Amino acid sequence: MKLTLNGLTERSGFEQASIRIPDYDIRKIVANTKKAPRWAHFGIGNIFRIFIGGAADDLIEKKLMDTGITCIETFDFDVVDRIYAPYDNLALCVTMHENGDVDKRVTGSLTEAIAARPGDTKAAERLEEIFTADSLQLVSFTITEKGYELFDENGNVFPRLLKELSEGPDAPLTSAMTIVTAGLNKRFLAGGAPLSLVSMDNVSQNGSKLRSSVLEVAKRWMEKGFISEEAFSYISDESRVSFPWTMIDKITPRPDASVEEMLKADGLQGLEPV
Numbered sequence: 001m002k003l004t005l006n007g008l009t010e011r012s013g014f015e016q017a018s019i020r021i022p023d024y025d026i027r028k029i030v031a032n033t034k035k036a037p038r039w040a041h042f043g044i045g046n047i048f049r050i051f052i053g054g055a056a057d058d059l060i061e062k063k064l065m066d067t068g069i070t071c072i073e074t075f076d077f078d079v080v081d082r083i084y085a086p087y088d089n090l091a092l093c094v095t096m097h098e099n100g101d102v103d104k105r106v107t108g109s110l111t112e113a114i115a116a117r118p119g120d121t122k123a124a125e126r127l128e129e130i131f132t133a134d135s136l137q138l139v140s141f142t143i144t145e146k147g148y149e150l151f152d153e154n155g156n157v158f159p160r161l162l163k164e165l166s167e168g169p170d171a172p173l174t175s176a177m178t179i180v181t182a183g184l185n186k187r188f189l190a191g192g193a194p195l196s197l198v199s200m201d202n203v204s205q206n207g208s209k210l211r212s213s214v215l216e217v218a219k220r221w222m223e224k225g226f227i228s229e230e231a232f233s234y235i236s237d238e239s240r241v242s243f244p245w246t247m248i249d250k251i252t253p254r255p256d257a258s259v260e261e262m263l264k265a266d267g268l269q270g271l272e273p274v
Contacts, residue, residue, distance in 0.1 A: 131183030
């Protein structure tokens with residue numbers, strides 16, 4: 001058995017291995033999301049794939065959502081190339097309980113994975129499509145505390161960000177904060193539909209931290225004439241662009257070798273941890 005869309009057609013093999021697979025039409029969910037993205041997420045590592053992706057999978061199973069999550073990576077592009085793409089963006093979630101029981105499930109809620117490489121025109125065009133879609137309601141983040149930071153301990157802008165702040169939103173961007181701010185400017189130009197930006201990192205007052213960084217980028221770009229005062233007003237208006245506070249106090253560790261051996265014994269192929 002293989003963890004791919006075609007591999008899931010071997011339902012009997014997964015059932016024999018006690019691996020639950022989605023009852024919904026994954027390809028239809030993928031198509032729905034491509035056409036009308038509703039939820040985008042930055043920082044697509046283990047905690048996102050298993051915990052947040054699992055929650056989205058539950059909502060789809062219960063028919064409370066008919067779209068999945070658009071996954072965006074701005075730092076570790078190997079995650080997209082080696083963990084998402086070869087497996088058609090499917091995730092195999094293994095939960096180990098205190099009593100020794102193990103739950104195994106495949107989730108199909110991660111419908112698209114974008115490696116936001118600087119200068120990648122195709123990725124930039126897709127990000128613009130996503131941020132300008134009226135259907136988009138939520139952009140969430142698990143990028144660790146460092147992902148929101150613009151300044152070093154001395155209050156100086158990190159060297160890697162100086163170029164992005166001085167050249168504006170149309171320059172090749174590397175930071176989630178500059179990419180998101182550029183997306184918000186595009187959204188304003190496309191009509192300014194409302195949006196919620198939700199940090200899910202275990203950081204005190206995470207929504208405030210996210211908002212502060214986004215507004216700092218927007219303010220500097222406005223002062224240099226890259227975005228309009230009206231765009232800045234849109235981004236800073238919390239009735240239109242909100243930054244609620246949240247937290248996920250969980251970890252999703254790298255799979256233990258015993259889990260890999262268990263899955264191999266179940267007949268799954270090509271699941272070596274990356």
